[in-house]
Amino acid sequence: MDHQQQIIIGESSSFLEIIEQTSRAASHDRAVLVIGERGTGKELIASRLHFLSPRWEQKFVQVNCAALPDTLLESELFGHEAGSFTGAAGKRIGRFEEADGGTLFLDEIATTSLSAQEKILRITEYGTFQRLGSNKTLSADVRIIGATNIDLPTAADLGEFRHDLLDRLALDVITLPPLRARRDDIMILAQHFARKIAQERGWMSFPGFSSEITDQLMAYDWPGNIRELKNVIERAVYYADDEKDPVDQIILDPFRSPYRPSTNTPKERQSDVRINPHQKPSELEPRDFQQTIDQFEKDLLQKALKANKFNQRRTAGYLGLNYHQLRHQLKKHNLLS
Numbered sequence: 573m574d575h576q577q578q579i580i581i582g583e584s585s586s587f588l589e590i591i592e593q594t595s596r597a598a599s600h601d602r603a604v605l606v607i608g609e610r611g612t613g614k615e616l617i618a619s620r621l622h623f624l625s626p627r628w629e630q631k632f633v634q635v636n637c638a639a640l641p642d643t644l645l646e647s648e649l650f651g652h653e654a655g656s657f658t659g660a661a662g663k664r665i666g667r668f669e670e671a672d673g674g675t676l677f678l679d680e681i682a683t684t685s686l687s688a689q690e691k692i693l694r695i696t697e698y699g700t701f702q703r704l705g706s707n708k709t710l711s712a713d714v715r716i717i718g719a720t721n722i723d724l725p726t727a728a729d730l731g732e733f734r735h736d737l738l739d740r741l742a743l744d745v746i747t748l749p750p751l752r753a754r755r756d757d758i759m760i761l762a763q764h765f766a767r768k769i770a771q772e773r774g775w776m777s778f779p780g781f782s783s784e785i786t787d788q789l790m791a792y793d794w795p796g797n798i799r800e801l802k803n804v805i806e807r808a809v810y811y812a813d814d815e816k817d818p819v820d821q822i823i824l825d826p827f828r829s830p831y832r833p834s835t836n837t838p839k840e841r842q843s844d845v846r847i848n849p850h851q852k853p854s855e856l857e858p859r860d861f862q863q864t865i866d867q868f869e870k871d872l873l874q875k876a877l878k879a880n881k882f883n884q885r886r887t888a889g890y891l892g893l894n895y896h897q898l899r900h901q902l903k904k905h906n907l908l909s
């Protein structure tokens with residue numbers, strides 16, 4: 573879709589602050605990080621940053637860093653010379669070269685390898701890079717926007733993300749609020765998505781939502797944020813009978829079914845954080861109980877996050893928790909951005 577044409581909807585004060593911060597950040601030429609849970613609109617904000625910036629007439633190049641294995645990602649970003657690795661038949665221009673003069677949006681930046689991070693750091697510091705299989709130094713003038721849904725300072729503390737690159741990228745950090753933290757926007761967004769589908773269905777107007785549905789939409793926690801809301805509304809309006817009556821049926825969980833496969837809860841997974849059974853009782857005093865449990869939980873969460881490359885959904889599955897439970901735990905231990 574043409575990014576320039578996407579409308580950004582929202583009137584809540586936390587959202588308006590983000591829009592303001594985005595406009596301010598667009599005008600400087602430095603790197604920006606966009607942080608937020610899945611479906612909160614990181615991509616929309618990234619494109620807005622580009623199209624409001626002085627580089628708006630230049631290229632806006634987008635790379636999903638999670639979509640490619642490490643070596644391919646490096647060749648995607650920096651290009652390669654013919655024969656530089658198995659399968660590299662011809663020469664290839666990388667995305668940094670392609671974005672020269674414009675903006676490069678590195679989505680899911682936390683999944684990049686330390687080696688790719690080092691090269692990204694170099695290009696942010698000196699504007700120089702080399703194609704894979706070449707030692708010729710090239711230069712590119714690119715503004716980087718990075719996006720992620722994980723807490724980068726924690727990733728850096730765990731050695732998964734370079735501190736120096738984080739410092740470089742964190743000149744401006746835009747953290748998007750989850751939908752449940754901006755409930756004022758739920759119905760505004762719902763109406764917007766509903767009207768679009770009503771129009772697609774050839775309805776004269778959108779009849780609105782029944783009050784029960786409104787209550788349900790307002791009360792739900794929206795773990796998948798705006799994307800999830802959009803899907804729920806689109807489904808509801810597509811399935812609604814006609815344009816005369818307010819929409820009074822929604823399906824919040826499309827997977828709900830009596831035949832749904834039982835959760836494949838992870839097998840008892842070994843955790844290397846455990847209380848040492850040989851520990852002398854004197855080292856484990858009763859007053860340490862809560863503290864020990866808390867530390868245990870925190871270590872377990874951090875290790876599980878790391879083992880799952882900070883993908884919260886996978887981490888939840890790995891620990892046999894649902895997404896909400898995991899988020900709750902992460903919040904409790906201050907592991908959220």
Ligand SMILES: Nc1ncnc2c1ncn2[C@@H]1O[C@H](COP(=O)(O)OP(=O)(O)OP(=O)(O)O)[C@@H](O)[C@H]1O
Binds near residue numbers: 579581610799802
């Ligand atoms: N404020 C908004 N107004 C209108 N639509 C929005 C808004 N924010 C997000 N959307 C829509 O919600 C969907 C998800 O947004 P987007 O892809 O930008 O999220 P994301 O944060 O990049 O998610 P993920 O982490 O899963 O990649 C898109 O269809 C987008 O157009």
Ligand SMILES: [Mg+2]
Binds near residue numbers: 614615679
């Ligand atoms: Mg995205």
